[in-house]
Amino acid sequence: MADSVRITPPTDPAPPDRTNQVQPAKGAAFAAALAAHAPAAGHREHAMHGHHAHARHGHGSAAHGATHSHVHRPAPAAQAPVALAHHAWAEKTAAVIPDAVQHALTQAMRLERVPESWHAGLQFIMAQESSGRVGVRNHVDTARGLFQLTRASYALNPNGAGSFGNALEEAQGGIRYIRERYGSADSAAGFWRQRRWY
DSSP, X not given: OOOOOOOOXXXXXXXXXXXXXXXXXXXXXXXXXXXXXXXXXXXXXXXXHTHHHHHHHOSOOHHHHHHOOSOOOOOOOOXXXXXXXXXXXXXXXXXXXXXXXXXXXXXXXXXXXXXXGGHHHHHHHHHHHHTTOTTOBOXXXXXXXXXXXXXXXXXXXXXXXXXXXXXXXXXHHHHHHHHHHTSSHHHHHHHHHHHSOO
């Protein structure tokens, strides 16, 4: 009788050798170990994306405060508009000009040969600049007289600086200044209304 062949059932392969590998910790200890060595999510994203990722996160979340050690300056508060110190301007009428000065202005217009249409504009400027006070001085600069000519324009008076104190000559100097600089009294008055000077 032939020897019977003994069939050996297959055995499971030997498990791989893990003696040199670190075995994962179990349970709560494993989670604590990961938390101790893993970088915070906020720092990872900050490192990968730079300043733009940081900006997208904003400044108000609790996570941002927990993961960023640098200090952010608060946004500057909106500044309230500064109130103007000067008072509102009120236009003076020709009624403030004394009658004698009104007469001198009419004479000056004839001497300087300007049209009657200039009269209202000349009155307006004289009223705002001097209120019709002959020889009045501006304590801020060199402006003087009915039309408040500055030193650079004194020569436009018939007798230069010597004309101050004479209503007729001051009016002539003012008319010459306006004609030379603006071409007409209406143009000068319009400029004055826009800027409060001329």
